[in-house]
Amino acid sequence: TIVFLGFFGYNHLKSMIYKENQVNIILYPQEKEHFDSSLNRLKRETYFEIKNPDRTKISGISFNETEKIENISDLISRLFEQDDKAKINPDYSDVNCSNIVKEITFENDPDILELDENKTVLLRINQKERFEKVKNLTIGDKIRVYDNSSKEELFQVALEYDTDGEFKRIEEFSRLWKNELNNYFKEFSSLTEFHKLLVENGLSITNEFTLRNWTNVNSQIKFPQNKKDLSVLKKSINSDMLNENFNDILKYRLGFNRIMKSLGRRFSSEISDYIQNKKKGKLLMRFSEKQIQQFVDRNAKERIIKTIKVIDNEQ
Known part of the structure; x- marks a missing residue:
């Protein structure tokens, strides 16, 4: 021993x-x-x-x-039951991120991507697509890199699978902090003045447009990305309603982020499977062929590599 x-x-x-x-x-x-x-x-x-x-x-x-596919309603419940310090289950995550990043540009496309060399993408060879690590790519390769820009569609799917009503509570607490922010906003003569005060109090956002979205209770933004910004709003607004419900707001913000990340990974996996095999997973079953093709064109469009540059990202 x-x-x-x-x-x-x-x-x-x-x-x-x-x-x-x-x-x-x-x-x-x-x-x-x-x-x-x-x-x-x-x-x-x-x-x-x-x-x-x-x-x-x-x-x-x-x-x-034997592939183990977790029921989506069970996934939602599991992620909400995790404590605040729990790590997100790395389903569909890339293996062993390194400190080597490849900067990739494309022909006839202004996008510049910085991808870990161990990230997997779809590579087209002889009219077939297979997974390949970024470190093995070369100039001229035709690849697809999934970009999760279908968050609103994912949210609607999650609502359909939400048997325990967790997403109804997400909406409830999302509207609550926005309403309190709106009530506080009424005390100011302009958005610029409002934004300036919040920044002085420690708010991290530099764009007034983001703050305007926060004051719209119907916007797609459910919670601030930065947890610290919620604390700044709580301290600045200092209303009984916000103070009493603040812990629940933090809880459902965390649950929302966990679920959307996990569903995003699953959606990415199903999109890749659809591109390769034309198979529909549980999430894609909710959409028509036309809608799925729109997801593919928008989130995983095929592009030809123009340049590859290595970036040491260790610092």
Whole structure:
């Protein structure tokens, strides 16, 4: 038996995993978080290594798995039940982000993308599309990179699957903080004056247009992206209604963000599967062929790589 009185990183974990000895490790809470993160990384790396087609060619042994697809209503409930410090389940996430980023430009397209070299994209070869890591791409490749710009459609799908009414409460608390912000706004002569005061109080947004959207209870923005901005609004407005419901506002902001990120990953996976195999997953079943093609054209359009530039993003 070997006992470690601390954790020294990813390579330390690998050395422990592959020893024949029984290993015990004593961790502080901060070390436990680092350990769990390293263990998840090792699991993901191992999973994708086993699925690697080159391994199948060399060994002659294929890797078959039973796909576990979580019901969307269960997903919504699970993410709301997690405590505030819980990490989002990395479903459909990329494996092992590195410090190497590739800057990619495209022919006849002004977009410039900065992608981690281990991110997977769809690559077209001989009229077929397959997944490929960014680090293996070359100039002239035809690729699709998914961009989650269908948030409103995802929100409507989530509403349909929301059997426990969590999204109704999201709407309730989203409107609550906006209404309180609107009531406070009435005390000012202009949006510019209002914005200036909030910035002086610590608000992070520099664009008045964002603040105007916040004052619109029907806008697609449900909550500020920055949690600190909500605290600034609470302190500035200082209304009984906002103060009494602030913890619930934070709770449903967090739940909303978790759900939309997870659904975004699932939507990305289904879009990729549709492009490759013309199969509809549970989310895409809600949309017509025409709507799905619009998603593909908007969120995963095919482009030809013009230049690739390596960026060291370690600092």
